[in-house]
């Protein structure tokens with residue numbers, strides 16, 4: 524796929540290829556969000572309503588409109604993502620098998636994630652909660668880890684990006700969800716650099732107990748929603764729980780082989796960005812999804828993205844009535860994943876060796892997409908030397 528995708532999207536072919544789907548995608552967005560949906564990229568003011576100005580287009584790729592200075596500054600950051608590093612992180616998680624919650628290999632994987640984050644210079648923290656096994660029984664203690672890139676000028680506001688580190692199925696849970704966990708870790712690695720500053724804070728959360736009913740993410744919301752925006756100690760400029768501005772979950776990132784399933788990554792493989800129409804923050808979530816969609820057009824190298832409105836069955840759900848929340852996936856959860864689009868899902872075959880570079884590349888393109896959006900929203904910049 525790397526070959527095929529590369530050829531397919533070289534030069535103007537990608538723009539031409541995207542032009543048709545972009546129109547369709549904007550149709551989906553507009554239909555989903557109603558009158559509130561912008562029909563062009565945010566962060567590109569000044570091209571509308573000016574007599575004689577070029578017709579606004581959804582992004583800098585379509586129509587050959589050059590990147591703005593802001594776009595170029597963001598690209599300096601997304602180009603720091605490393606494909607081999609992403610794969611190595613996935614392999615690092617795979618060494619703990621399926622990391623099923625409650626097992627020793629799950630606890631060891633939490634420790635390993637924490638040691639990686641610390642190795643990049645982060646101070647890590649843990650959420651501790653009690654998990655009540657399905658069907659009853661005594662509550663059992665569980666833990667999950669997170670780290671934060673503290674904002675340089677607005678530390679009291681933040682975006683959360685996340686994946687779930689637990690899995691099931693008896694294999695290595697590589698696609699579900701080492702692929703999303705490693706994506707978040709690779710972005711954390713890039714933003715850890717002292718040369719990169721973000722105005723607002725960015726938190727990297729690696730949930731546990733997703734597979735048992737989103738218990739880790741629910742525990743986070745229960746324990747920390749009320750702490751948002753509180754400066755502690757007062758006057759310190761420190762915010763243990765900055766105010767939530769948006770939440771982006773990554774769950775199953777690599778496999779879009781069509782349905783009926785084929786051996787190769789599908790020719791029209793894409794990154795699916797989903798928000799939930801039936802949520803209190805649906806409008807804000809649609810706006811966040813559009814920022815991701817436009818980021819994909821500017822910064823993803825191989826695969827396009829699509830946006831739809833039926834986010835479900837992942838750790839963004841506990842957030843969706845409180846803050847803009849979206850999930851990123853290889854397929855739409857209800858209409859594709861839930862209908863057999865991934866034969867490795869929760870199976871012992873969800874192994875590192877089951878995937879090719881074309882598959883890993885889809886996850887990597889989602890990383891480019893999320894980092895491009897987060898860099899815009901949190902105002903990330905590489906400091907001038």
Ligand SMILES: [Zn+2]
Nearest residue numbers: 699700774775
């Ligand atoms: Zn999952």
